[in-house]
Amino acid sequence: MAEVEGFREWLLSLAGGKLRPATAGQYASLVKQVFTLVGHVPSEQELLKLGDANGALLKFQEDHSPTTIKNACISISRYALYLHSQKKVSPSSYTVLAATAKRWLYSLRRPVQARRVAMLEEQSVNIEAGRPWLTTQPVHGQQGQGHTSASMREDCLTETTTL
Numbered sequence: 001m002a003e004v005e006g007f008r009e010w011l012l013s014l015a016g017g018k019l020r021p022a023t024a025g026q027y028a029s030l031v032k033q034v035f036t037l038v039g040h041v042p043s044e045q046e047l048l049k050l051g052d053a054n055g056a057l058l059k060f061q062e063d064h065s066p067t068t069i070k071n072a073c074i075s076i077s078r079y080a081l082y083l084h085s086q087k088k089v090s091p092s093s094y095t096v097l098a099a100t101a102k103r104w105l106y107s108l109r110r111p112v113q114a115r116r117v118a119m120l121e122e123q124s125v126n127i128e129a130g131r132p133w134l135t136t137q138p139v140h141g142q143q144g145q146g147h148t149s150a151s152m153r154e155d156c157l158t159e160t161t162t163l
Helices: 002-012 021-038 044-048 056-063 066-085 091-107 109-128 149-162
Strands: none
Touching (some): 002 021, 021 056, 044 066, 044 091, 066 091, 066 109, 091 109
């Protein structure tokens, strides 16, 4: 899918927002995954139908988390902007595509928030059970530490009371 590679290159350019290579790659990968479900690079009209009852986003939703689906919608929105900048879609089609993608994102607010709440509850249970290594969020952006601020406070309290 050469069109998706062109999209990734565009995201890296000044016109596409000069995104980091990893971010551009993620957006291109999500677009490619959705297009793989369609079977080809969709036309203007097919892009509008991605969110329909039989659309590719519904199939994509079966195997991915709400946050990943949200990111796929953002990627498709940026892909529509790419098509518009390359003059591959008309301005009116771009306006409709952008509004459709915005509506998709709006409809995903509750599932994404519910997923966040579930993850926070899971972290809380792990901390309360004395299993901070099972938490998913590192403290202060430290990768691989596996400790939360609550567990670090508990460690500090334990150390000061034993001195």
